[in-house]
Amino acid sequence: MNDRTKNEREQLRWACRRGMLELDLLLGRFLDGHYLALTLAEQQLFKELLGCMDQDLFAWLLESRQPSDCKFLPLLKKIQAYARTGTSAQTV
Numbered sequence: 791m792n793d794r795t796k797n798e799r800e801q802l803r804w805a806c807r808r809g810m811l812e813l814d815l816l817l818g819r820f821l822d823g824h825y826l827a828l829t830l831a832e833q834q835l836f837k838e839l840l841g842c843m844d845q846d847l848f849a850w851l852l853e854s855r856q857p858s859d860c861k862f863l864p865l866l867k868k869i870q871a872y873a874r875t876g877t878s879a880q881t882v
Contacts, residue, residue, distance in 0.1 A: 799825075805840040813847055820869045823876070828868075835865050 802825070806817035817840070828836065839847070839862055849855035850866050851873075857863065 809844050810848055813844055816851055816873050820872050824872050
C-alpha cells in the first residue's frame with residue numbers, strides 16, 4: 791500500500807467514526823475487510839455514502855428505510871452482507 795492509499799484509508803477510517811457505535815462497527819469493519827475489493831466507482835460511492843447523516847445510514851443499513859437515491863442500494867446491500875457473513879460477498 792503506497793502512502794497516498796494509506797493516507798486515503800486513514801481519512802476514510804476517520805469518516806467511518808460516527809455518532810453511533812453500531813455505525814462505527816458496520817462501516818469500519820467494511821472498510822477494513824472489503825473496501826479494497828470494491829471497484830473504483832464503488833469506492834467513490836462509499837466515500838459519498840459517508841457524507842450522509844447518521845440517522846439515515848442507520849435506517850438504511852438496518853433496512854427500516856430505503857434511501858431516496860437508489861444509487862446507494864447495491865453498496866448498502868454489500869455492507870449488510872458483509873456485516874452478516876464477515877466475508878466479501880461478491881454476488882450481492
